[in-house]
Amino acid sequence: MDFAFDARTQELRERLLAFMAEHVRPAEALVAEQRAAQDDPWRTPPAVAELQARARKEGLWNLFLPDRAYGAGLSNVQYAPLAEITGHSPQLAPTALNCAAPDTGNMELLAEFGSPEQRERWLEPLLRGEIRSAFAMTEPEVASSDATNIETRIQREGDAYVITGRKWYISGAMNPDCRVFIVMGKTDPEAGDVRRQQSMVLVPRGTPGLEVRRAMHVYGYEDHYHGGHAEIVLDEVRVPVENLIGEEGGGFAIAQARLGPGRIHHCMRLIGMAERAVELMCRRAAGRAAFGKPLAAQGVVQEWIADARVQIEQLRLLVLKTAWLMDTVGNRGAHTEIQAIKIATPRAVVGILDRAVQLHGAGGVSQDFPLAELWAAARTLQLADGPDEVHQRSLARRELKKYA
Structure with missing residues (x-):
């Protein structure tokens, strides 16, 4: 194991350190002021959009994605020292670089398991930073540390899936730019293998029956930078079968x-x-x-x-x-x-x-x-x-x- 920085990592590291010192750290107070002055505190402040534009221009964008077709093509060892630098300002730097959760995981998921149509509709705008997304897995009524406990139902009815359930601490859901939810639920509760009961579907924001009910606090903080953590309710939400990610039972x-x-x-x-x-x-x-x-x-x-x-x-x-x-x-x-x-x-x-x-x-x-x-x-x-x-x-x- 050799953890010395290679030439590309060193070059990116130097650029990122300069970006943090010259732009991100000085913007922390300004972003807080702009957010406090907004009518909608969940909306992305203008200073963040300016940082994102600068990061794209300087080639500090989508560094987390190892797939060269979509991201920077860095290995985990190459990305580690860069992610560490963003941790110096974890509420602002990852968002500025389009490397913030939950979008990072959702982009990786769509890149690996999404259909060509799903990638075109959702992955491409996420990669460009035009929209945000949410990952809806955790539920308040069960011990979600065991994912096989999930109770949300995803039932096939003809050419659609009908989803019913309640989720909470769904990161990113309060941001008005969050345009799609990746929802995990059970398509086959009777499957013998409990790890083959779950599936994932894409639910666009605004779909009838999907309600973003409230923001959940984290030790009293609302975590605006990650788009908040919401409680959501899905009441017979209907989406086309093409919104299934991967295969039934693969969730x-x-x-x-x-x-x-x-x-x-x-x-x-x-x-x-x-x-x-x-x-x-x-x-x-x-x-x-x-x-x-x-x-x-x-x-x-x-x-x-x-x-x-x-x-x-x-x-x-x-x-x-x-x-x-x-x-x-x-x-x-x-x-x-x-x-x-x-x-x-x-x-x-x-x-x-x-x-x-x-x-x-x-x-x-x-x-x-x-x-x-x-x-x-x-x-x-x-x-x-x-x-x-x-x-x-x-x-x-x-x-x-x-x-x-």
Whole structure:
């Protein structure tokens, strides 16, 4: 395993670092001001559209997609250091580069499993950043950590599918630019293999029976940058059979294919979030004094910063190893490592952010620093894409098999 930057990665990395320093970081406050002044807080502020136009012009667009027909054609190892940089401003940079969830996973899904017609109608506008999308899987009435529990029904009636169910925490759904929902439900609840009961269909926004009911808060935040997290209700929503993605009964496998890259992308960005926290910790420690000496001279502060640096380096190496395995043996061959980073990275980054908040005192929990919102985002990732305990259960079972 060689994690040295190749020429293309280094060139993109330098351009992205400059883009972040010159445009993204300075725009953070402006975007917040514009959003607060809008009648519709879910609408994309003008400053974001300006960043997107600049990113396209500078060739920093769709970097996440390994398929050269649609994206930059980067491997996971090449993309990892770039995704980490976007994690320095996770609420703004991924959107500016058209590399934000849930659109990234939906674009990957459509590129791999969508029909030519589905790609033309939905993937192409997503790639151009003209529309947004949502992925409707999680449900409030069941333990969605086990996807086989999903109760939403997708019934075939002639040349249409009729969908009935309730979903929540559907990322992106509040944004008025969200034009399509990828909905997972059961087409065959009686299938003997519980992993062949589910299917996925495309539901355009505005389809009769589809209601975006309310925005769900995340630790009190509405997460406008990702288009919010909505509760939606599907009441006998009817779509043509051509809106089926892949085959009937293939929904569970498609979901797993979608979530693998999503999990590592989250972990890449989390490392950037931790780096932002260490930067803020060091600046705060150097600029404040307590009990007669700078905070930077306090032993406990030094320990926090040192421990954070060690953890970040450990996490980065594990994420890069996982990326390398995904590139060389595929997602299935990297299953153990994907689960390991999904467990380790949010947990460690939450701890780093927590100490950064502590060092900033009242400022740490305020809107004057990004730390509280970063903490909420990192803590949420201990639930998103599968809670830690599910990954621990699966990983432990695989480990125990060696000794059975």
